[in-house]
Structures are given as structure tokens and as C-alpha cells.
Amino acid sequence: MRHGSVTSVGRGRGRAVGVLGAVAAAAVLVAGCGDGGKDESSAAATKPPAQPVNQPTTGALTEDQTERKDLVGAVKTDWEQAADAAVAKVPDGELVEIELKRSDGVMEWDSEVATSDGTSYDVHVDAVTGQVIRSQVEGDQDNEDRQQLADRLSKAKTTAQQAASTATDRKQGTVTSVGLGGGNGGAAPVWSVDVVSTDDWSKTDFDIDAASGEILRQEVDRD
Template sequence: MNTKSDEILPIRDRPPLARGTALICAAAAAGALLTGCGTGTGGEAEGSGAADAARAAATSPAPSDTGNLTEDQRERKALVPQAKTGYEQALSAAVGAVPDSEPVSVELKGPPGSPRWEAEVAMDDGTAHTVSVDAIGGKAGRARAKDEDGDDKRELADLLKKATVTPQQAAQTATGRTKGTVTAVELDDTDGGAPKWSVDVVTTDDWNKTTFDIDATNRKILREHVDRD
């Protein structure tokens, strides 16, 4: 009886697997690995979806903050950029319209389609005039005399005499504290009767208005108030 045929052959003597069979097995294993790692329950590649979402987030425009502005802030945003003539030019034009006068106040007003500066100037005796100045071209309109009694004139004349700080200097003090666009300057008095300049500065990053009360004799800031409405 030949028992050699029942013996276990050494490894080196076993017949090799067919090359085609080996390649099929390797491809199947690789496919199973990719299928398990690259797909979700819906059958679409999760990696591709995440990449698309990242690209969409990167290219999407940032939401506008216009809806977060108050009504006053929206009005300032619409009006202030339309004024091509600044407060200094407006005051100069108003003073030029009334000989021998000094500036008392100036304020930017709308509508945005035809912005204007409403200015007030006065002579030494307190006689005041109002002048409207085109905020785009800088042209002054006709001066109009204010209807004031003797006490009002004397009070204004007294303030003008005491005020040694110019409106331009007061505005420089205000914008030195808060960078922005000057939209109003007005001569007034404190509770103690001393002269002061009130200066409005609008910041164009948030369209808030900051009002400064500045001593008209020494440029000291007496009060600072931010209007966020």
C-alpha cells in the first residue's frame, strides 16, 4: 500500500494560487475598505459632501447688518455720505452771505437726495440770520433775519463776546476724541452761563452719533454722550 499520497505536503511543494484569483481577492478587499470608510447610510460619499459644504460656507456672502440699524442710524447712513460740502465750508459760505457776521451754529439736514446745511450767523450786537447752504455744491442761499427780541440779542452778543474758541477748534477737539464726520456745531451756554460749543460727530462704522459739550473758553470737554438710537 502506497502511503506517500496521504502525507501532508510541505509548503514549498503546494501548488501556487492562480495570479488572477489573487488579484480579484485584493481588489475586493480594497473595495470593501473604501466602501466602509467613504460612504454614509444614503450611499453618497460623506467626504465629498463635507467638502462641498465647506466651499459653500467660504464663498457665501456675509449677512448684511442693515437690518440691525435703528431708524436714526439708517437715516444717518443715508444722509451723511451725500454731503460733499463739510461743515467748515458751510459756515464760511453762511458768514460770507451776511457781512460782519460770526458763526453761531450749523447742522446737516436732509432729505438724502438734496442735503443741506442750516447755518446761523450773528453780528456783534446779536442780530442773527439763518442761511441754508447746499451740502453738495456749497452754495449759500438767501440770508433770512431771525425774529428776536432785545433780550435774545443781548444774550447772544454776550456769548459771542465770551467765546474765545472757534467752532472749528471745538470740532477738532471732538474729532480728536472720536473719529468721524461733524454733522452739527452750536454755540450755547452752560447752566452757569459760560459759553460752550455742542458738537455732533457721526461714526461711519456704526452710524452712532456722539455729542460733545466743549468749553468755549478753553476747549475742555464738559460732556460726552453717545446716541445709539
């Protein structure tokens, strides 16, 4: 901390003239010895200014917050535009999942699109240009997997867009992922939606009932 210049106050006030001058000078010396030789006005001048209490500090972003900031800041194509491009590549396709990722330095929306019979397609959309990078059928699906996915889609009464809108109505921010899960054993499927706040780069996770559209869970990740 830098302090202001200190002004030294002299104890003598000039040359003593006559006896009265000498007495006056001695009195000053005695008074100076009584308080340890310190002049109150000089001491006050050297005292540093009081520091503010509870002064707010700005902390550095965590690794996850930095990653979210970098990802969201580079996006030129939002999730809905990317989803439309992905679905357009699959005849009779419906969006199952989409997530913002960085792959080999390329910003992309990694999406899953399925047909009504549950056949799943892996479609990647460039997050800057909005162009489909590649699209292919998932190679590890069996008949049971397709049936479960078809059932999940048929039980979903709300769309991905409606689920995302419900989430952003509750928490303003940028949607970075939407995915349909669950729906097994007679249970209703659930839309999971991630919303990143550009105020502090936290992420809020939502679970939304895909049948009723109600929010089942909301959790904030500030790391």
C-alpha cells in the same frame, strides 16, 4: 442646510458559498441586529458637520443709522466750507450754529450767524454745491434775545472750528452739527458738536467748554 450625499453600506458581501459562507453571513446579520441595524461608518457619513460657535452676524442698520448714512453719504460740502459760505453772507458775522439737514428732499446746512450786537441771521447752504440757498434775519428776536446772544459770543474764547477739532481728535468721523449754547447767569457757553462715525454710523455728542476748550461730556448714540 445642504448635506452631502449619504453612502449606504450593504450588510451582505456577495453570495454565500458553502457552509462557511452561510455561517459568515449569519454572523454579520447577528452583529447587525445587536447595534440596531446601523453601520457606524454609515452613521458617521450621514452626521451633519458641526456648526461654528458664536458665529458673528451682521445686523441691519436702525432707522437713525440709515438716515445718518444717507445724509453723510450725499454731502459734497463739509461743515467748515458751509460755515464759511454762511458767514460770508453776513457782514461782521460769527457762526452760532450749523446742522446738516434734509429739507424738502434737498441736502443743506442750516446755519445761524449773528453780528456782534446779537442780531441773528438764518442762512441755508446747499450741502452738495456749497451755494447759499437763502439768508434772512430772524424775525422773532427781541432786544433781550439779541443781548443774550451777544453776551454768549463775547464769552466764547474758542471758535467753532477749534471745538470741532477737539471733538474729532477724540472721535474720528464726520461733523454733522456745531452749536453754541448756554452762557446764561455768568456760566461759560458750551459748544455742542456731533460726530458721525462711518464705521458703524453711530453718533457721538460732545459738550465743550467754549472758554477753556475742555471736553465736558461725551456720549455715544448707537441707535
